Amino acid sequence: MSERVAMLREPYAGYRQPRGVAEDAELTHVGPGTPCGEYLRRFWQPVCMTGQLTDLPLALTVMGENLVAFRDRSGRIGLLNRHCSHRGASLEFGIVSDRGIRCCYHGWLFDVDGRILETPGEPPDSPLKDGFVHGAYPTREYKGLVFAYMGPPGAKPDFPVYDSLELPDNEMAPYAIHYPCNWLQVNENPVDPYHSVFLHSRVTEAHFDVSWGALPVVEWHAKAGGAGVHLTNTRRWKNHLWTRINEWVAPNFAQTPDIYQNPDREKFFVRAGLSKWAVPVDDTNTMIIAWRHFNDDLDADGKGDRSAIGFNKVDFLGQTGARSYEEGQRIPGDYEAQVGQGPINIHALGTLGYTDTGVALLRRTLREGIRAVGEGRDPPVLAPTPAGHAPTQCGDVIVDVGDMPDDREIQGEIGRAIGRIVVETDNLPYAERRAEIERRVRMYLAER
Ligand code: FES
Ligand SMILES: [Fe+2]
Missing domain, CATH: 2.102.10.10 (Rieske [2Fe-2S] iron-sulphur domain)
Structure with a gap:
């Protein structure tokens, strides 16, 4: 595991910058026979x-x-x-x-x-x-x-069918985008919701809805058995409280709720706007291989564009290398933020804070999975629902809280309760789950 190398302690200390610091090979090297490569090969x-x-x-x-x-x-x-x-x-x-x-x-x-x-x-x-x-x-x-499946023939797992990919009346548009950098820096982006406040809102301009710039209360939750991480990301926007649940399933699958969400009306568990894998090409190149979702509950303002999705293209800003260098500098997006970390991000030169709790949890989860495979054990997976699906938690819940005081502690408490209700209902079919989430969230709010 890499430790943070000595921090600089004086102004104009560039000369003392540590040199020749190596990447964390355990998490970043993916070729055949490497510990991480063997781990990744245990999954479809x-x-x-x-x-x-x-x-x-x-x-x-x-x-x-x-x-x-x-x-x-x-x-x-x-x-x-x-x-x-x-x-x-x-x-x-x-x-x-x-x-x-x-x-x-x-x-x-x-x-x-x-x-x-x-x-x-x-x-x-x-x-x-x-x-x-x-x-x-x-x-x-x-x-x-x-x-x-590229792992040992005797260890092939069942093909996981995630519940969010089997919704009724949901169109899924495939896309694939090349990122010329290590897989991990692409993989860890979805558990970092604070970048949405800054990169996607405050730093240059609002890439999505202006409400993304409100500082949320975020809590990260490890999935049962260490199969991944989901997070509750709760913010107040006018008279609504919006809890957004992002998730990452080890080793490299992630889902983000509606990217064009506008929290101006109540919604109960509108599901993923995109579902994606960060698939290593080699140690310094990655393909995002993914779907955008289209259904009547998503993108109420009609900002998505089905025709702008495919190979090296998707219908939201800053996701590909197709823009000019100057455009990337003037309005940087996810592509610039992730690729700009360099071919392989050197963790020992970085500085994690509270807002990186999800990143730390993701790296720890990966390390445990890599070591489990190295010791001959199976990596954890999500236990299937009665319908045989892998249960997921990604979605938005938006409730009208009227003139409730703008108190971050209360927001965190409500977000935590919503997250718990979403998890506790994850064995139900989608329509029933939504109805049950609405019923239980309304009851919780009425009683608190
Ligand atoms: S058949 Fe001779 S190289 Fe392929
Ligand atoms: Fe992003």
Whole structure:
């Protein structure tokens, strides 16, 4: 674990800045055989959008491994080691076939599971292709994303279906954005709600609604068994009290409520505005692979734009490298704040405060998971609901509190109660859960 190196104690002390301080390799190195890489490989990870799979192969790098993804002409998805196991030609130049992919160099044909179906230049009776297989990973297509399991074959977990991804009447628009920096600095952003007050509101201009600039009362809560973190983020805005619950599920899944939320009316558990993974490409590159959600309860002011979502684009400010350098300097967004930390943030040169409680909790949760896998144990996961879904807590609850005094202690207390009610109802189907949350929140407020 990295410790904070000596702080500078005098003005104009730049010369004394510590040099050559190393990154926290345990949390940031993701290649095969690294402790964190082995841990991340125990989970299904999204690797691309299904829309990226055309009639041509797609070269991908995931967790430091060079791969090729394709959909064969019978509709099956393959994710194979990129270099042909004959003499190493890249399968990104392969020919997508009726069954599997054919290497361009000598025509070897590989099935989606890595079996070698043909070695056409070899003698007809050659046993060569039957003696070994090409490296392949199991995949699963889900709502416009392709997921892969890249861990040891015997340790493959069930594919987790999060309840928030199975809502009725909810459209999910996939997107994928490249961040040229380490996965951890992208991953830890969602448990840091204070950046919304500053980066997204006060520092330059309001990126979303002006209400985001009100300083909230935030509490972080570890999920059962150490499977992640959610936080209650409560603020007063005019006569409403708005509790926003963000969450992160280890190792790299996060959900944020409605990004265009306007807390001007009562709402009971409007769910995620976006659900995303921070997937390491290698130690210094990351893909956010995600969905934006569209339904009648979200974005009441109609600020979202379904057509602006896809590969390296999404419909809110400052999320990609597509803006000019000057635009990024004048109105910095999440992209500038996260990529600007450098290729790999050096934790030992940073200074965590109270507002970074969630970041500290996330790093500790990861470290415990990494060490559990290193010791041969399974990392914790969310226990499924009766419907078989992984329960999540992300959402907004907004209540009219009239002329209640603007007291942060009271706000914290109410936010905590709302967070508890949301967690206690997480085994219910969505419609029932919403109704129960409304009933119990109203009862709590009437009785307090
Ligand atoms: S290198 Fe692929 S078939 Fe020869
Ligand atoms: Fe942000």
